[in-house]
Amino acid sequence: MWQRGKGLLLVITLEWAYVAPIAGIIALLFTAYLRSRVLRVDPGSQDMQRVSNAIEMGAMAFLRREYVTLVVFVAVVSVIIAAAGYLTPREVVRPEMAIAFICGALTSGLAGYVGMRTATKANVRTTNAAKQDRNSALSVAFSGGAIMGMTVVGLALLGLGIVYAIFGNVDDPTSFGVVNGFAFGASSIALFARVGGGIYTKAADIGADIVGKVEAGIPEDDPRNPAVIADNVGDNVGDVAGMGADLYESYVGSIVAAMAVGGLLPQPALVKVGIVMPLLISAVGVLASIVSVIVVRTGRRDPAASLRLGSFLSSALTLAGSLIIIRIGTGAYGLFVPVLAGITSGFAIGLLSELYTSADYKSVRKIAEASRSGAATNVIEGLAIGMKSSAVPVLLISAAILVAYKFGYISGFGGLYGVALAAVGMLSTTGMTVAVDAYGPIADNAGGIAQMTNQPEEVRQTTDALDSLGNTTAALGKGLAIGSAALTALALFSAFSQASGLSVIDLMRPEVIAGLLTGAMLPFFFASLAMEAVGITALHMVEEVRRQFKEITGLVEGKAMPDYAECVDIATAGALRQMVVPGLLAVAAPLLTGFFLGKGALAGLLAGATVTGVLLALMLANAGGAWDNAKKYIEAGNLGGKGTTVHAAAVIGDTVGDPCKDAAGPSINILIKLMSIVALVFASVFR
Numbered sequence: 001m002w003q004r005g006k007g008l009l010l011v012i013t014l015e016w017a018y019v020a021p022i023a024g025i026i027a028l029l030f031t032a033y034l035r036s037r038v039l040r041v042d043p044g045s046q047d048m049q050r051v052s053n054a055i056e057m058g059a060m061a062f063l064r065r066e067y068v069t070l071v072v073f074v075a076v077v078s079v080i081i082a083a084a085g086y087l088t089p090r091e092v093v094r095p096e097m098a099i100a101f102i103c104g105a106l107t108s109g110l111a112g113y114v115g116m117r118t119a120t121k122a123n124v125r126t127t128n129a130a131k132q133d134r135n136s137a138l139s140v141a142f143s144g145g146a147i148m149g150m151t152v153v154g155l156a157l158l159g160l161g162i163v164y165a166i167f168g169n170v171d172d173p174t175s176f177g178v179v180n181g182f183a184f185g186a187s188s189i190a191l192f193a194r195v196g197g198g199i200y201t202k203a204a205d206i207g208a209d210i211v212g213k214v215e216a217g218i219p220e221d222d223p224r225n226p227a228v229i230a231d232n233v234g235d236n237v238g239d240v241a242g243m244g245a246d247l248y249e250s251y252v253g254s255i256v257a258a259m260a261v262g263g264l265l266p267q268p269a270l271v272k273v274g275i276v277m278p279l280l281i282s283a284v285g286v287l288a289s290i291v292s293v294i295v296v297r298t299g300r301r302d303p304a305a306s307l308r309l310g311s312f313l314s315s316a317l318t319l320a321g322s323l324i325i326i327r328i329g330t331g332a333y334g335l336f337v338p339v340l341a342g343i344t345s346g347f348a349i350g351l352l353s354e355l356y357t358s359a360d361y362k363s364v365r366k367i368a369e370a371s372r373s374g375a376a377t378n379v380i381e382g383l384a385i386g387m388k389s390s391a392v393p394v395l396l397i398s399a400a401i402l403v404a405y406k407f408g409y410i411s412g413f414g415g416l417y418g419v420a421l422a423a424v425g426m427l428s429t430t431g432m433t434v435a436v437d438a439y440g441p442i443a444d445n446a447g448g449i450a451q452m453t454n455q456p457e458e459v460r461q462t463t464d465a466l467d468s469l470g471n472t473t474a475a476l477g478k479g480l481a482i483g484s485a486a487l488t489a490l491a492l493f494s495a496f497s498q499a500s501g502l503s504v505i506d507l508m509r510p511e512v513i514a515g516l517l518t519g520a521m522l523p524f525f526f527a528s529l530a531m532e533a534v535g536i537t538a539l540h541m542v543e544e545v546r547r548q549f550k551e552i553t554g555l556v557e558g559k560a561m562p563d564y565a566e567c568v569d570i571a572t573a574g575a576l577r578q579m580v581v582p583g584l585l586a587v588a589a590p591l592l593t594g595f596f597l598g599k600g601a602l603a604g605l606l607a608g609a610t611v612t613g614v615l616l617a618l619m620l621a622n623a624g625g626a627w628d629n630a631k632k633y634i635e636a637g638n639l640g641g642k643g644t645t646v647h648a649a650a651v652i653g654d655t656v657g658d659p660c661k662d663a664a665g666p667s668i669n670i671l672i673k674l675m676s677i678v679a680l681v682f683a684s685v686f687r
Contacts, residue, residue, distance in 0.1 A: 010274045010373060012329040021161025023283035027154030027431065034147045035118060039600055041140055043121075044128035051229075055445060056231035058568045059116055063241060063574070066196055067109055067374055069576055070189060077188065077587075081181065084685070097181030097681065100163045104185025104252065107159040111248050112193055112241035115148035115438065118452045119240040122147075123232075123445035127455065130446060131460040137462055138303045141442040142435060146293045148240060149434030152248045153286050156186075160255060160279070177263070177499075180681050183249075183256040187674040190249035193492050194670055195530055196579035197242030201234025202534045204571045206655050207541030213651050216549060216556065217643070222452035224555055226548045226562035227447045230571045232448045237575075238662055239441035244434060246666055250488070251430040252480045253673045255282055257489045257491035258420035260680065264498050265413065273330055274417060280329070281339060285320035286429030286621035288314045292432045304469055311350065314432040315343050323426070335409035338404035338418040339365035342425030342487065342541030345400040349393045349483045356389040358626035359633040363389075367630035368639055375652035378630070381650030382653055386623025386660075390615050396487045397614070400426075403485075409452050420491035426484045433480055443467045461633045464632070476654055482617045485669035487609045492676035496606070499683035505607070515593055519608025519640050522589060523616050529582045534659035537574030544570055582667070586674045594679065594686040599680060602686060610672050617668040624661020627653040 043049050078098040120648030122144025130137035160182060167178040208227035212218050255278045262274020284634055291313035296306050319648055322339045327334065356363045363385045370381035402421050408418015427433075447463035449455075497503070544567055554560035594602040631650040633639075639646045679686075 010269045010273050010330055012276050012280075013307060014272055014276060016329070017161065017164055017333075019283045020157045020279035021165070023286045024154045024157030024159075024161060027150045027286050027290065028158070031147050031150040031154060033142050034150070034293075038118065038125060038140060038143050039120050041125040042125045045453070047189070047568055047669050048124050048127060048449055051449050051452050054229050054564065055123065055232045055236070056120035058119055058229060059236040060551055060571045061567050061568070062200060062233065063113060065572060065576060066193070069580075070105070070109070070192055073188065073192070073583075074185070078102050079682070082189045084682075086467070086519070090414070091263055094178055096167050097177045100167070100178050100181030101185040103159050103163055104182035104390045106185075107155040108186045108189040108193075108245050108248050111148075111155050114151045115244040116236055116241045117392065118144050118147040119236050119438065119442050119445070122442050124449055124450060126442055126446035127449045127459065127463065128460045130450065131455070134303060134462050135276055136463065137443070137446065137466060138439075141188045141308075141439040141446065141466060142293075142296055144442045145437065145439030146431075146435035148244050148438040149289065149431040150293070152244055152434050153251060153282070153289065153431040155253070156248060156252050157279070157282060157286065160252065164279075174510060177260070177291035179256050180677060183252050184674075184677045184681055186250045186252045187670060187677050188583070188587070190245040191667065191670045191674055192579055192583045194242045194244035194667045195533075195582050195623055195663065196575045197234075197238035198530065198659070198667065199533045199537055200571045200575035201231075201238030201242075202658040203537035203541050204230035204234040204567065204576055205658050206534070207231075207545050207567070208536040209651055209655055210542055211545040211549065215546075219451060219642075221448035223452040224558055224562065226545050226564060227567045228448065228452065230541070230567040232445050233568060234571065235441040235444050239444075240438050243437055243666070246670060247427075247430055247434050247437070247481055249670055249673065250484050251282075251427050253451070253492075253666050253677065254420075254423040254427045254488045255279065256489045256677075257495065258417070258424050260495035261414075261417045261420045261491050264273050264495060265417065275412060277335075278398035278421065280325050281322050281421070281424050281428055284325065284666070285314070285318045285473070286431055288317035288321065289429055289431030289435070291317060292429075293435055293615075296435075300332075303466060307469070310432055311347070311429070311436060314429040315347050318425075318428045319343055323328060330411075332411040332413070334407045335413060335418070335421065337407035338421040339425035339428075341400040341403040342422035343428065344420075345396045346480050346483060347395050350480060351627070352389070352392055352396075353622060356385060356622045357629055358523040359636075364626050364629045364633060367626055367653065368646075371630065371634065371646045371649040372639065373652065374645075374648040378627070378649045378653035379656055382627045382630070382657060384624050385626050386619040390618040393483060393618055394615065397483050401487065401490065410441040414493060416494040419487055420494075423484050423487035423491060426480060426487065440467065440469070444523045445642065464635070467632070481666065482614060482621065482669045485617070486610060486614045487671045489606065489672050489676050491611075492673070492680055493603070493606055496676065496680045496683045497603065499680060500686050502599050502603055505600060505603050509600060511597045511601040512572050512604040515597060515604030516608040518589075518593070519605035519610075520612045522605075522609050522675075523613035523671060526582055527616060527620065527668060530664040530667055531659045533574070533578030533582070534663050537571060537578060540570050540574060541567060586671045590675045590679045591682065592602050594682065597665050599683075606676055606679060609675060612674045613668045617665050618670075620660040620665030624657035624659075627657030628661070
C-alpha cells in the first residue's frame with residue numbers, strides 16, 4: 001500500500017524485511033554448493049594430505065579452546081544484560097537483548113568455524129591444482145574463500161532477520177533496539193577472534209622466520225623448522241577465522257547502525273523505510289556477490305584481473321539493484337546517492353590499498369630498495385609509506401560523509417541516516433570482499449604444503465604468486481573494514497546521542513575534554529597490548545625453535561623430525577592468555593566512562609577513539625602489507641633474491657610488519673565499533 005511521508009511516496013512496509021533472511025538462506029545454499037565442489041577436487045598424495053591434516057588438527061584445536069574461553073564471556077555478559085533488563089524500565093534496557101547478544105555471538109563463532117573447516121580442506125587441493133596451472137589453483141583457493149564470504153553474509157542476514165522478526169514491533173519504537181544486542185555479540189566475538197588469532201599467527205610466523213630463514217638459512221615452510229606447522233595453522237586462525245569474524249562484525253554493525261538511526265526517524269512511515277532499507281540493500285549485495293563469485297571461478301584470466309573484475313562487478317550490480325529498490329520503495333532518488341558514495345569510496349579505498357601494498361607499484365619497491373642499506377632503512381621506509389597511505393583514504397571517507405549527509409537530508413530521511421546508509425553500501429558486497437580476502441591464506445597454506453612435501457619448483461612459484469596477490473587483496477578487505485568503521489561509528493554515535501538525550505558536545509567542559517583525550521589514547525594503548533602480546537608469545541616461540549635445533553640431533557641435516565606439537569601449544573596458550581585484556585578493555589572503557597564521568601565524557605571518548613583509530617588502523621594495515629610484499633618482491637629474484645643481505649633486511653621488516661597488519665591494525669576498527677555499540681546498548685542508563 002502506498003503511503004505518504006514528508007512529501008515522499010513510500011511503498012516499503014515492514015514485511016519487506018523478510019527479503020533479508022531469504023537472501024541469507026540463498027547465500028548458505030550457495031555455500032553448500034561451493035563446499036561440495038571443493039571437496040570433490042583431488043587432495044593429492046598421502047604425504048600432502050598428512051601435512052594438511054596436521055594443519056587442520058592444530059587449527060581446530062585452537063578454535064575449540066578459544067570458544068571454550070569465549071563461552072564464559074558470553075554467559076557472563078548475557079546475564080548482566082538480562083539482569084539490567086529486568087531491573088530497569090523496558091525503554092532503558094530490554095531483557096530480550098540478552099537473547100539477541102547470544103545469537104550474534106553464536107553466528108559469529110559459527111562463521112569462523114565454517115570458514116576454518118573449509119580453508120583447511122581447500123589448502124591441499126590448491127597445492128594439487130597448482131600442478132596444472134595458476135588458474136586451476138586460483139579457482140580452488142577462491143572457492144574456499146567464497147565459502148567463508150557467503151557464510152558470513154548468509155548467517156548475518158539470517159540471524160538479523162530472525163531477531164528482527166521475533167522482537168521488532170513498529171508500534172513500540174524501543175523494540176528495534178534489540179538488534180543492538182545482536183551487533184554487541186558479533187563485535188565481542190570478533191574482537192577476541194581477531195586479537196587471539198592475530199597473536200597466534202604472528203607469533204608462529206615470527207618464530208619460523210627469525211630462526212628458520214635468518215639464523216638457520218633454510219627456506220620458508222621447510223619441514224625441518226619446528227614452527228612450520230604452527231605458522232600454517234596461524235594462517236587459518238588469524239587470516240581466515242579472525243578476518244571472517246572481523247568483516248562479519250563490520251557487516252552486522254553497519255546494518256544495525258542504519259536500522260538504529262532509521263528507528264529514530266520522526267514519522268512512522270519513514271521509520272518503516274529507515275529500518276528495512278539497510279536489509280534490502282544488503283540482500284541485493286548478497287545476490288550480486290554470488291554472481292561475481294561465479295564469474296571469477298569460471299574465468300580464465302590473469303588472477304589479479306579476475307579478482308578485480310569480481311570486485312567491480314559486485315559493486316556495479318549492487319548499485320543497480322539499490323537504485324531499483326529505492327526508486328520503487330521511496331521515489332526518493334536522493335537516497336541512492338549515499339549508497340553510491342559508500343560503494344565508490346570503498347572501492348577507491350581498495351584500489352589505494354593495492355597502490356600501497358602491491359609489488360607492482362613504487363611504494364613496495366621503494367621499501368625493497370631501502371633494504372640495500374639494512375633493516376633500519378627498510379623499517380623507516382615502511383613506516384613512512386604506512387603513514388602516507390592514511391591520507392587519501394581519510395579524505396575519501398570525509399567526502400563520503402559530506403555527500404551522504406547532504407543527500408540523506410535532501411531526500412527527507414535526515415543527514416545522519418544518509419551516512420549510515422553509506423556504510424551499508426560500502427559493506428554491501430562483503431560476501432565478495434571476504435572471498436577475495438580469504439583466498440590469500442589458503443594460497444599461503446598451499447605453498448607451505450608444497451614446500452613441506454617437496455613438490456616441483458613451479459608449484460611453489462604458482463602458490464607464491466597467488467599468496468603475494470593475497471597480501472594485496474587482504475589489504476583491500478582491511479581498508480574496507482576500517483573505512484566503514486568511521487561511517488558506522490558516526491551513525492552509532494548519532495543513535496547514542498538520541499538515546500542518551502545528548503543534544504550537544506560541549507568542548508568547554510573538562511569531563512568532555514578528558515573523555516576526548518582518553519578516547520584518542522585508547523587505540524594506541526590497545527594496539528600496544530596486541531603487539532606486545534605478539535612479541536611475548538613470539539619470544540617463547542623463538543626460544544623453543546632454537547632449543548630444538550640445538551638439542552635434536554640431526555634436525556638441521558634433515559635426519560630427524562622436529563616437535564611440531566610443542567610450538568603449536570606455545571602459540572595456542574600464548575594467544576588465549578594474551579587476548580583477554582585487550583578484549584575486556586573495549587567493553588570496560590565506555591561503561592566506566594559513562595558511569596563515572598557521564599554521557600558527555602562518553603561522547604568525547606567515542607569521538608577521540610574514532611578519529612585516531614581510523615588513522616592508526618590504516619597506517620598499520622598498509623605498512624604491514626607493504627613490508628610483506630617487499631620481502632616477496634626480493635624473493636622473486638629481484639635485488640639479488642634470497643640468501644642476500646638485502647633479503648635478510650626485508651625479512652626483518654616483514655617481521656616488524658606482521659603484528660601491525662594481522663594483529664593490531666585490523667583489531668582497531670572492531671574496537672571503535674564495539675565501544676560505540678556498548679555505549680548505544682546502555683545509553684538510556686547513562687541518561
